[in-house]
Amino acid sequence: MSRRAFLVRAGGLLVAASLPVGCAGPAFRAPGFQLRYFSPFEYAVVTRVADRIVPGGYGLPDPGSLGVARQADGVLALLDPSLEADFHQLLTLFDRVPILAGRLGSFLTQGPRGADAYLAAWENSPFELLRHGFQGLRRLAAAVYYADPRTWAILHYAGPWVGRIDVGYGLANQGNGPQVNPNVYSRFPA
Amino acid sequence: MKRPAATSPFTDPANPQVIRAQGPLEIRTEVAVIGSGAGGATFASELAERGFEVALLEMGPYITRKQMNQRERDMLPLFYEDVASQTTADGGIVVLHAHCVGGTTVVNNAICFDPPTWLLDEWAERHGVVGTRRADLAAANAKVNFILNVQKIAPDQVNTNAKVMMRGIERIGIAGDTFHHNRTECLLSGFCMLGCAYDRKQNHHITYVPRALSFGARLYPEARIDRLISRGQQVVEAVGTVRDPVSGKSYPLSIxxxxxVVAGGAIWSPTLLLKSHLGNAQVGQNFHCHPIAAVAADMGDETIRAYEGIPQCYYVDQYLQDQGFVLESIFAGPSVSAALLPAWGPSLQRLMHRYEHLASAYVQIRDEDSGRIRVDARGVPVIDYSLSARDAQKSLAGLKLLSRLFLAAGAQAAYLPRAGAPIRTQADIAGMDVDFSPCRVSLVSAHQMGSLRMGEDPRFAAVDSRGKVFGTTNLYVADASVFPTAIGLNPQITVATLATHFANQFSRPLPV
Known part of the structure; x- marks a missing residue:
């Protein structure tokens, strides 16, 4: 998602989003660890999104066991402060304006099939903004999930060499490599 | 087994010429170069070699191989803008570029194309650029190739993924070739896009940056310039903040x-000029980004493990001049792959379960239509760019060719960068239609250019043919922003060649 554009373009919709937030927003219990970016509500939304985007199966772990939402929280905490607001607004918009997905209840109230239909409505929306938001959520969940080494064995992905493979002459670890390019400090033979 | 040579003192962040800010910094220098990528580091090195006093400023951190652990989870946030999630304003294209000493060269795939003669002729004849014909740039180009130790990928270095592409190319009767690259004694670990932990990829942070330091330049990592202050047409000061990487504290910076010399890339260079109210109405216009659309091919029982070896080895460029696209082999780690595959839920899991059997390549277009860079109320750049209909047709032509190629190579299915059924037959290719509306197709940009294009007429260009910003006396640009057009090919050598060429024209007294 382009956090750099979402804020402004979503402005009108967020006015609509503010009403259900103010009137009917349920209280969300904080997870048993410190959140760095998400509110407990946002954490719940991302947890549910991850459950549907990367649902396990094929021998792959389920996203809850990997803590995908918690890891996403850590990633988004690295954002430049000037860009933080956009993703917060996306999550509010996504959950609390169900009419955009053609549903009556919020995303978090949906069962599994309802949640998939909700996501699909955003994915295939005629509104570019919603497709944009969906892709931001999809990419976040997928990238965090498959960055976790616990998903790699089933992919037959061996993972990094660093710390695993000695590439020769003691180069098992970074930091002691030779300068192999003879030209870096040479005078160019013009 | 080869004997290790000495490690260079100039690639050590503890080098006293690498300045760590522990309080407010006020710098006085002869030339300040803002940005340390393919353009900035080259420019700084060339000037330092000729005896200029140079300060090289980089907004990103100084990341060395000691920090490069080849894990996407750690490296993507470390290197890339917005934790690698930046997109165009419409969300349609993921825009990748790195913020670190050495810029995007640190995470590129080391592909080297000399600027083609036809391109330089086009710039001269259609865009009024003066003095950048092939003969004008020959010496600069040769020097860049020398310092980066550019050579052709050897046959025994070609990975399995590229061999699938080669097989398909041969069977459908088109021509391809292995890339030239700037790796030396490559260990074939395959993690180039996460930084080379073995310093075999000859990024600018281990070539031109230390070369500049060896000639006396000073490097200021994590030095972010927010504004250039001018008096009349003369820029007199750059102001911003500098961060101490140890304490994390930021301090005021004045140069x-x-x-x-601005060399922050085609997004940040125009942003700095716009925020500083410098230059003409062309600043930020004419932005191009080589949109990339990838195809993932399921090769059935054949084990590919495309993530092993040099990530990009082979290409087809015979369609570049008349149809505006190139094909290049590519693969990525599981995190990036999953993020870019246009699937979710069980479909994504099924596809990723086939990960070791997937081969991949992409079509990269030479986009004729352009967008622009503007600055929002928060002072951050916004990329207003949408793929035009005629550029989308180029991408579609390339996707059809790639699908044909992979089926010929034995693929059971070719997955296009959009949701929906894969391509399995020639009939599927004939009937292929892709909706290129934003966020209906997965597109990526790894090359941004053109947003401060050069030329001699300020009605159409932001800088002159020597890189000097129109309306100023002492402000220059030395990165891909100056390209008058998209080039269609991987740009690092063209950027470094132009930076060398611009630097060669610098002379004392400086034109203040």
Whole structure:
């Protein structure tokens, strides 16, 4: 998602989003660890999104066991402060304006099939903004999930060499490599 | 087994010429170069070699191989803008570029194309650029190739993924070739896009940056310039903040110089000029980004493990001049792959379960239509760019060719960068239609250019043919922003060649 554009373009919709937030927003219990970016509500939304985007199966772990939402929280905490607001607004918009997905209840109230239909409505929306938001959520969940080494064995992905493979002459670890390019400090033979 | 040579003192962040800020910094120098990628580091090195006093400023951190652990989870946030999630304003294209000493060269795939003669002729004849014909750039180009130790990928270095592409190319009767690259004694670990942990990829942070330091330049990592201050047409000061990487504290930064060179890339360079109210109405216009659309091919029982070896080895460029696209082999780690595959839920899991059997390549277009860079109320750049209909047709032509190629190579299915059924037959290819509306197709940009294009007429260009910003006396640009057009090919050698060429024209007294 382009956090750099979402804020402004979503402005009108967020006015609509503010009403259900103010009137009917349920209280969300904080997870048993410190959140760095998400509110407990946002954490719940991302947890549910991850459950549907990367649902396990094929021998792959389920996203809850990997803590995908918690890891996403850590990633988004690295954002430049000037860009933080956009993703917060996306999550509010996504959950609390169900009419955009053609549903009556919020995303978090949906069962599994309802949640998939909700996501699909955003994915295939005629509104570019919603497709944009969906892709931001999809990419976040997928990238965090498959960055976790616990998903790699089933992919037959061996993972990094660093710390695993000695590439020769003691180069098992970074930091002691030779300068192999003879030209870096040479005078160019013009 | 080869004997290790000495490690260079100039690639050590503890080098006293690498300045760690522990309080407010006020710098006085002859030339300030803002940005340390393919353009900035080259420019700084060339000037330092000729005896200029140079301060090289980089907004990103100084990341060395000691930090490069080849894990996407750690490296993507470390290197890339917005934790690698930046997109165009419409969300349609993921825009990748790195913020670190050495810029995007640190995470590129080391592909080297010399600027083609036809391109330089086009710039001269259609865009009024003066003095950048092939003969004008020959010496600069040769020097860049020398310092980066550019050579052709050897046959025994070609990975399995590229061999699938080669097989398909041969069977459908088109021509391809292995890339030239700037790796030396490559260990074939395959993690180039996460930084080379073995310093075999000859990024600018281990070539031109230390070369500049060896000639006396000073490097200021994590030095972010927010604004250039001018008096009349003369830029007199750059102001911003500098961060101490140890304490994490930020301090005010001021640089006074006789000349300033902006080389922050085609997004940040125009942003700095716009925020500083410098230059003409062309600043930020004419932005191009080589949109990339990838195809993932399921090769059935054949084990590919495309993530092993040099990530990009083979290409087809015979369609570049008349149809505006190139094909290049590519693969990525599981995190990036999953993020870019246009699937979710069980479909994504099924596809990723086939990960070791997937081969991949992409079509990269030479986009004729352009967008623009503007600055929002928060002072951050916004990329207003949408793929035009005629550029989308180029991408579609390339996707059809790639699908044909992979089926010929034995693929059971070719997955296009959009949701829906894969391509399995020639009939599927004939009937292929892709909706290129934003966020209906997965597109990526790894090359941004053109947003401060050069030329001699300020009605159509932001800088002149020597890189000097129109309306200023001592402000220059030395990165891909100056390209008058998209080039269609991987740009690092063209950027470094132009930076060398611009630097060669610098002389004292500086034109203040």
């Amino acid at each position: 006074k110089a006789d000349a300033f």
